[in-house]
Amino acid sequence: MILHEHSTSAIPTQPPLLLQGGTILTLDAGATVLRGADLLVRDGRIASLGSPEAPADTRSLDVSGCLVLPGLIQSHLHLGQTFFRGLAEERRLLSWLRERIWPLEAAHDDESAYWCGLLGAAECLLSGTTTIQDIGIGPGARGLLQAVVDSGLRAYAGQCLMDSGDGLPEALRQDTDRVLAETEALGDHFAGAAEGRLRYVLNPRFILTCSDPLWEGVRELSSRRGWPVHTHGLEQLDETLAVRELKGGRDEVEYFAEQGLLATDLRLAHGVWLTREHLDRVRGGRFSVVHCPSSNLKLGSGIADLLALCRAGVPVGIGTDGAACSNHLDNFEEVRLAALLQKLKHGPDAFSGLDALRLATSEGARALDLQDEVGTIESGKLADLVVLSTDRPEMWAAPQVDPHDLVAFGASRAAVRHVLVEGRLLVEDGRLTHLDLAEIYRQSGRCLAELIRRSGISPL
Numbered sequence: 001m002i003l004h005e006h007s008t009s010a011i012p013t014q015p016p017l018l019l020q021g022g023t024i025l026t027l028d029a030g031a032t033v034l035r036g037a038d039l040l041v042r043d044g045r046i047a048s049l050g051s052p053e054a055p056a057d058t059r060s061l062d063v064s065g066c067l068v069l070p071g072l073i074q075s076h077l078h079l080g081q082t083f084f085r086g087l088a089e090e091r092r093l094l095s096w097l098r099e100r101i102w103p104l105e106a107a108h109d110d111e112s113a114y115w116c117g118l119l120g121a122a123e124c125l126l127s128g129t130t131t132i133q134d135i136g137i138g139p140g141a142r143g144l145l146q147a148v149v150d151s152g153l154r155a156y157a158g159q160c161l162m163d164s165g166d167g168l169p170e171a172l173r174q175d176t177d178r179v180l181a182e183t184e185a186l187g188d189h190f191a192g193a194a195e196g197r198l199r200y201v202l203n204p205r206f207i208l209t210c211s212d213p214l215w216e217g218v219r220e221l222s223s224r225r226g227w228p229v230h231t232h233g234l235e236q237l238d239e240t241l242a243v244r245e246l247k248g249g250r251d252e253v254e255y256f257a258e259q260g261l262l263a264t265d266l267r268l269a270h271g272v273w274l275t276r277e278h279l280d281r282v283r284g285g286r287f288s289v290v291h292c293p294s295s296n297l298k299l300g301s302g303i304a305d306l307l308a309l310c311r312a313g314v315p316v317g318i319g320t321d322g323a324a325c326s327n328h329l330d331n332f333e334e335v336r337l338a339a340l341l342q343k344l345k346h347g348p349d350a351f352s353g354l355d356a357l358r359l360a361t362s363e364g365a366r367a368l369d370l371q372d373e374v375g376t377i378e379s380g381k382l383a384d385l386v387v388l389s390t391d392r393p394e395m396w397a398a399p400q401v402d403p404h405d406l407v408a409f410g411a412s413r414a415a416v417r418h419v420l421v422e423g424r425l426l427v428e429d430g431r432l433t434h435l436d437l438a439e440i441y442r443q444s445g446r447c448l449a450e451l452i453r454r455s456g457i458s459p460l
């Protein structure tokens with residue numbers, strides 16, 4: 001689907017590429033670091049490491065003095081909220097949704113969602129993210145999915161599903177059977193798009209906006225089509241109290257257990273208020289949690305206990321949530337906050353820079369069941385990579401410093417030099433190679449002005 005004459009979908013193919021002389025943080029099981037090493041990318045994969053023999057047509061890129069890492073994985077995002085940065089400040093979760101975010105989301109159409117998605121995707125790529133899991137939107141879902149395809153990112157993405165709930169605008173209150181059929185049709189169209197980089201995910205928003213029949217339909221669709229389920233839960237105490245009131249005293253995990261959703265590949269954003277009893281209950285299933293520290297801080301949600309999750313064997317990913325609540329999509333900031341918050345909770349020796357960096361790489365891949373393809377730098381894996389400059393004041397340190405600490409506590413998007421997805425250089429020397437940022441700004445400005453007018457919210 002081409003939404004606009006200035007389509008940005010042309011991603012150049014690449015000849016073999018040799019990244020020469022970098023310090024490679026493999027993030028493999030032993031956290032191996034290879035210094036002054038070469039990395040050969042061929043046919044979209046990491047062909048070899050160390051001192052590989054390169055074919056004659058290989059392009060070489062000198063990355064000496066740089067750090068080479070697996071591309072970052074953001075396991076919870078709302079690309080459809082990128083336009084809403086700064087439009088919903090100083091509110092608790094439920095009023096934040098009812099007074100601002102839902103009316104704004106309800107005003108999306110395919111075109112606004114397309115440019116909003118591309119704007120967010122551009123920020124992700126420029127800050128080193130190569131894989132996302134997006135919770136989607138209702139109106140405009142098709143436009144947003146097309147933006148994900150055109151962005152070049154690897155993604156789990158789908159339509160956001162809602163059919164009930166207090167304060168939900170009419171435009172977001174979908175007919176249950178119709179929305180289930182619609183999401184299956186979107187899955188048929190988009191699953192496997194972008195040469196297989198896009199995988200479809202079922203996105204029921206959260207318990208307060210999804211009826212029992214909608215959850216039953218999601219479970220049925222998940223088991224029939226093999227699509228995972230991504231939702232929000234146990235984010236704020238207010239929300240959990242409202243869930244108990246609505247569901248006869250049951251909390252989120254008890255409700256999911258009763259609905260049979262713990263038997264699916266269930267990916268829970270936030271999980272701030274998960275208890276030991278919850279963790280006992282989800283043990284043995286394919287249940288993962290996505291930590292969103294900026295969002296949890298800004299909305300005053302609380303501090304998730306990542307150590308308890310790790311001890312229980314629950315895979316934990318990380319993400320910025322949406323620009324409407326975290327204001328930025330730079331996953332390096334989330335990595336830093338994750339480590340700092342666990343130190344506050346458990347003491348300074350509790351969560352290392354390496355532990356935090358794994359949330360956005362090897363652990364993040366496990367949270368999305370992509371651990372055989374991405375998340376570490378190993379021969380045969382897909383060449384999703386980020387190259388960081390160290391010739392910056394905040395990245396300059398003694399050679400003895402653990403580079404994982406250097407990245408986890410000091411890196412930001414400012415250090416991102418190159419980004420590759422499946423061997424394609426989508427960011428080179430800090431600039432997007434395949435997206436026209438000026439055009440994205442121009443179209444976004446036009447679409448957002450119209451969207452705000454349609455939303456009818458005031459005052460801003």
Ligand SMILES: [Zn+2]
Pocket residue numbers: 076077078135232269321322
């Ligand atoms: Zn969210």
